[in-house]
Amino acid sequence: MAEVNNWQLGRTMQYPYPENRPKRQIAWVFDTNKCIACQTCTIACKSTWTWGSGQEYMLWNNVETKPFGFFPTGWDVELLNVMGPAKWANGKLESQTIFEGVPAGERVKGWLPAEEDWANPNIGEDEPVGVAQQGTYIPSMPHNEMWFSYLARICNHCTYPGCVAACPRQAIYKRPEDGIVLVDQERCRGYQECAQGCPYKKVMFNNNTRTSEKCIACFPKIEQGLQPQCVTSCIGRIRIAGFISPPGEVNPQNPIDFLVKVRKVALPLYPQAGTEPNVYYIPPMHSGRDYLHQMFGPGSDEAIKTYQNTKNDPELLGLMMLFGSTERIMHRFRVEGETAIGMDEAGAELVRVPVREPSWVRTYFDEVRGAYNHNIT
Amino acid sequence: MTTDGQMDRRSFIQAAGAIAAGGALAVGVAAYVAMRPGAAEKLVAHRRSGPLPIDAPNSEAWLDLDHFPVTMLMQQITPPHPSELAVPELWVRAMHNGTDIAFHLEWGDTVVNDLDKMVAFRDSVAVQLPVAPEADAAAPKTSVTMGLAPTQGAPGQNVHILHWKASWQYDVDKGRRTVKDLFPNMHNDMTPEGVLGEANALVFYPGVFAGNSMSARERKSPIEELTAAGFGSLTTHEKQLAQGRGVNERGRWRVVVSMPMDSGDATKATVRAGASTPVAFAVWNGEKGNRGARKQYANWVPMEVEA
Ligand code: SF4
Ligand code: SF4
Numbered sequence: 001m002a003e004v005n006n007w008q009l010g011r012t013m014q015y016p017y018p019e020n021r022p023k024r025q026i027a028w029v030f031d032t033n034k035c036i037a038c039q040t041c042t043i044a045c046k047s048t049w050t051w052g053s054g055q056e057y058m059l060w061n062n063v064e065t066k067p068f069g070f071f072p073t074g075w076d077v078e079l080l081n082v083m084g085p086a087k088w089a090n091g092k093l094e095s096q097t098i099f100e101g102v103p104a105g106e107r108v109k110g111w112l113p114a115e116e117d118w119a120n121p122n123i124g125e126d127e128p129v130g131v132a133q134q135g136t137y138i139p140s141m142p143h144n145e146m147w148f149s150y151l152a153r154i155c156n157h158c159t160y161p162g163c164v165a166a167c168p169r170q171a172i173y174k175r176p177e178d179g180i181v182l183v184d185q186e187r188c189r190g191y192q193e194c195a196q197g198c199p200y201k202k203v204m205f206n207n208n209t210r211t212s213e214k215c216i217a218c219f220p221k222i223e224q225g226l227q228p229q230c231v232t233s234c235i236g237r238i239r240i241a242g243f244i245s246p247p248g249e250v251n252p253q254n255p256i257d258f259l260v261k262v263r264k265v266a267l268p269l270y271p272q273a274g275t276e277p278n279v280y281y282i283p284p285m286h287s288g289r290d291y292l293h294q295m296f297g298p299g300s301d302e303a304i305k306t307y308q309n310t311k312n313d314p315e316l317l318g319l320m321m322l323f324g325s326t327e328r329i330m331h332r333f334r335v336e337g338e339t340a341i342g343m344d345e346a347g348a349e350l351v352r353v354p355v356r357e358p359s360w361v362r363t364y365f366d367e368v369r370g371a372y373n374h375n376i377t
Numbered sequence: 378m379t380t381d382g383q384m385d386r387r388s389f390i391q392a393a394g395a396i397a398a399g400g401a402l403a404v405g406v407a408a409y410v411a412m413r414p415g416a417a418e419k420l421v422a423h424r425r426s427g428p429l430p431i432d433a434p435n436s437e438a439w440l441d442l443d444h445f446p447v448t449m450l451m452q453q454i455t456p457p458h459p460s461e462l463a464v465p466e467l468w469v470r471a472m473h474n475g476t477d478i479a480f481h482l483e484w485g486d487t488v489v490n491d492l493d494k495m496v497a498f499r500d501s502v503a504v505q506l507p508v509a510p511e512a513d514a515a516a517p518k519t520s521v522t523m524g525l526a527p528t529q530g531a532p533g534q535n536v537h538i539l540h541w542k543a544s545w546q547y548d549v550d551k552g553r554r555t556v557k558d559l560f561p562n563m564h565n566d567m568t569p570e571g572v573l574g575e576a577n578a579l580v581f582y583p584g585v586f587a588g589n590s591m592s593a594r595e596r597k598s599p600i601e602e603l604t605a606a607g608f609g610s611l612t613t614h615e616k617q618l619a620q621g622r623g624v625n626e627r628g629r630w631r632v633v634v635s636m637p638m639d640s641g642d643a644t645k646a647t648v649r650a651g652a653s654t655p656v657a658f659a660v661w662n663g664e665k666g667n668r669g670a671r672k673q674y675a676n677w678v679p680m681e682v683e684a
Contacts, residue, residue: 105457
């Protein structure tokens with residue numbers, strides 16, 4: 001066991017291998033508030049990578065309704081069972097990660113979902129917390145008794161992957177050039193230890209080839225400076241992929257850094273697991289706050305406050321408008337007046353978008369036609 | 378069942394249950410084990426002339442030999458460990474004809490696990506021989522019988538492993554199973570091969586494309602030859618020559634694995650008639666979640682190879 005720095009926990013932690021950060025780390029920001037659960041991302045991924053026989057059940061990208069949706073069934077409930085509730089004090093994790101207090105004979109605290117847990121990818125869709133009675137109405141948000149939200153999930157290409165720690169053969173590796181985590185298809189012997197060790201359940205066994213497979217972050221696209229399929233196909237424009245600076249370094253012009261480190265509006269999912277996941281979420285502002293604390297850690301209230309102030313924050317607003325505006329990886333951005341501009345690594349302009357899109361509010365009554373303008377959708 | 382044919386409490390209850398269910402099978406199980414010759418005191422590879430019965434694990438040629446009982450241990454040297462001792466004992470018999478050597482491995486397992494599948498694991502067994510026992514013996518603090526690394530060799534101490542897998546036996550016997558065999562009610566309305574043709578579709582089967590032995594579509598032998606030099610270093614050998622066959626009947630696996638005694642390959646073990654060689658074993662019980670390091674293993678035992 002080595003002692004490594006996990007900035008998301010505000011402390012060092014135990015990990016089977018020494019700290020060895022990649023030259024740069026691919027990272028994502030997902031704005032959960034904008035996701036409509038259309039599953040276009042899921043299908044984009046499925047039809048690109050996992051349409052072979054043996055991969056039928058695999059969804060490297062899935063979108064689930066929280067709190068009653070999960071794929072595989074109950075994965076996050078199990079994770080919390082395995083770890084116990086997270087305890088934070090002043091931004092520091094006091095409880096144990098999946099790498100700490102591991103039972104004798106195991107490499108990480110994990111579990112293997114049952115076969116049927118993979119059989120209901122859209123279980124719990126749109127099911128809210130609470131029961132709506134005759135006359136139930138929601139007077140204000142957040143409403144602790146009545147809410148649901150969507151959580152889009154891919155492999156987190158963790159800095160300290162649970163899958164890597166669990167594999168006794170070192171058949172999973174993290175690429176030094178971009179931090180993408182891959183299963184070596186020559187070395188894997190199908191032990192499924194990775195599937196057991198990943199807290200997010202994002203490694204899956206191929207029933208035909210008998211090896212384990214996982215999200216590859218569309219590395220052939222990333223190598224060409226393009227964002228992954230799930231990002232570029234997203235209808236809701238909730239996603240952005242880019243490179244995050246290492247801990248202790250911040251580049252405020254880098255979109256990912258700006259969201260994660262400057263505005264701190266995007267947070268890791270279940271950071272208490274200790275893998276330092278690299279998908280960051282803008283928390284759903286209408287969900288139960290206690291739930292969000294467990295899910296995104298202690299920064300969730302502040303993140304929502306910042307998010308709700310976006311309209312008064314031209315830089316944040318401009319960057320939000322740049323989500324989903326280009327297929328290319330945006331390394332830098334700037335906002336000039338009413339225009340937000342995205343740039344590539346060399347500083348060349350990739351895209352420019354208006355910070356505020358023109359909108360028109362219809363009158364309540366159409367004088368010309370003598371008709372009321374109902375919203376008839 | 379214990380080694381001397383006595384029933385332990387659990388198998389007695391199982392046997393009683395079977396009788397109660399109207400079958401004479403349980404009586405058969407008792408007789409099946411009890412009629413066997415006794416236990417051998419040492420492991421001997423008996424000299425035979427002519428072809429070895431490598432396809433016939435149930436043949437008298439094998440069962441007439443005394444078995445050498447090997448006590449199996451839970452692998453607890455490196456994590457992950459198995460959760461329980463699923464296979465306490467392995468019976469070993471061996472034969473050679475001067476050209477090939479064959480091992481007959483037998484153990485109790487009432488649930489056949491012969492599929493590689495999500496959240497499911499296969500039964501399997503392995504024989505391990507040192508590649509260069511003399512060099513290992515000469516190395517400091519090692520002796521042929523005790524000092525060699527008990528599982529999968531060590532850096533600089535290569536081992537040669539013959540790994541029989543129930544799932545590969547299934548492939549050989551019944552043809553390589555498809556997802557349909559695992560999930561009879563599954564439906565897949567579009568496959569890469571259907572759209573692109575077999576050759577172009579191969580990239581959508583990454584394990585096959587990468588040449589991983591797990592993924593091989595053609596299976597000629599249920600046994601894989603591997604080399605290793607310490608935990609986690611297990612690698613498929615380039616030259617696959619091992620043969621054999623395994624069957625499970627009446628709650629026991631009987632598996633024969635054979636290989637050339639001298640393949641002329643410096644990276645494989647050489648077995649010489651008239652000499653002694655250390656040999657080690659490992660067994661996996663799929664039902665108990667055994668795979669990889671979650672296994673039962675045995676320390677090196679010396680094997681006399683008849684002249
Ligand atoms: S999310 Fe899971 S599969 Fe992906 S890198 Fe992290 S531990 Fe590995
Ligand atoms: S495509 Fe975008 S909006 Fe649609 S489900 Fe996926 S993440 Fe949500």
